[in-house]
Amino acid sequence: MSLEADLLADRRRLRRRLTFWRLVAIAVFFGALGVAAAMRAPGALPGAQHVLRLPVSGTITEDRRIVQALDRAATDNAVRAVVVAIDSPGGTMAGGEALHAALRRIAERKPVVAVMGATAASAGYMIAMPAQRVFAREATVTGSIGVLLQSFDISELMERAGIRPLTIASGPLKDQPSLFRPLTEEGRAALDRVIxxxxxxxxxxxxxxxHMEAARVRTYADGRVFTGRQALEAGLVDAIGGEREARAWLAAERQVPESLPIRDVQTRGTAERLVSQVTESMMKTLLSEWLGVDAPRALWQPRP
Incomplete structure (x- = not known):
């Protein structure tokens, strides 16, 4: 029995050593892969000309790192143009404004095109406005030019439950809107002015x-959405198409060759991305090799 236990212990130690060296090999592999990719990938060398793509999806909020990356791109001579790929139902007004301003700064220096996917509404439409050319699919849902503020009032429910809220505010508008009391006429008027x-x-x-008169825009700015075809007819977009058509337009109108590689905006440095890849691979190895194999068997071994 003692000999069997010794053999089992040696086997466990051997597996742990193998796991360690596997992790080391993975780290070396990904490090070499990153260096090779930087040296061999077309257009991947520092300073190589390329087209920058900014994917925007989900809810739009203010992201300082994206704005900073766009500001760097505005003065980067290697960036020949920017493609904004939008698939978003909107977001905060301030988030849309920040992204709009950053893209406008780039558009003052180099070509910017916007490509709308399934949805580019509200703030998703707003951020397409600095582009010199806006493309949409025929079935894209876009527009929704408007601002929304929502709240709800549970004062009646609280009254039925015998709950009385106590609010101490510095002024009559400080708690407007409030969950605990109906919106007053004064509060409604103040919030309406903000909206x-x-x-x-x-x-x-x-x-x-x-390039429209504000009065004309207001005829479309009642919050309604448009299909891509309807938006084209209304002048809210320039053409039907996707990234392929956008690249063709850049080549024909802005002399940005279609052969140039395209890179997504990166808010993390090369070293940070490489460390993330290595860490992810190491965690997968730990889970599969250590927890998945060694740990349960090390914790319990059935006796013969």
Missing amino acids: QDLHSQFVDMVAAGR
């Missing part, structure tokens, strides 16, 4: 981006 000002800002962005 109308934000709406005017949105309209101005569209008017500037689409």
Whole structure:
């Protein structure tokens, strides 16, 4: 029995050593892979000309790292153009404004095209406005030029439950809107002024981006959505198409060759991305090799 136990212990130690050296080999492999990719990939060398792609999906909020990456791209001579690939139902007004401003700064220096996917509505439409050319699919859902503020009132429910909220505020508008009492006429008027000002800002962005009179934009700015075909007819987009058509337009109108490689905006440095890849691979190895094989068997071994 003692000999069998010794053999089992040696076997476990051997597996642990093999796992360690496997992890080392994976780290070396990915390090070499990263260096090789940087040296061999077309257009991947530092300073090589390329087209930058900014994918925008999901809810749009303010992202400092994306804005900083776009500001660097604006002064990077290697970036010949920017493709904004949008698939978003919208987001915060401030988030859309920040991205809109960053793209406008780039558009003052180099070509920017926007490509709309399934959805590019509200703030998703707003961020397309700095582009010199806006493409949409025929079935794209876009538009929704408007601003929304939502809340709800549970005061009646609380009253039925015998709950009385206590609010101490510095002024009558500080708690407007409130969950605990109905919106007052004064509060509604104050919030309406805020919404109308934000709406005017949105309209101005569209008017500037689409080269329209603000009055004309307001006829479309009632919150409705459009299909890509409807948006084209209304002048809210320039053409039907996707990234392929966008690249062809850049080549024909802005002399940006279609042969140039395209790179996504990276908010992490090369070293950070490489470390992330290595860490992910190491964790997978640990889970499969250590926890999946050694740990349960080391914790319990059936006696013969």
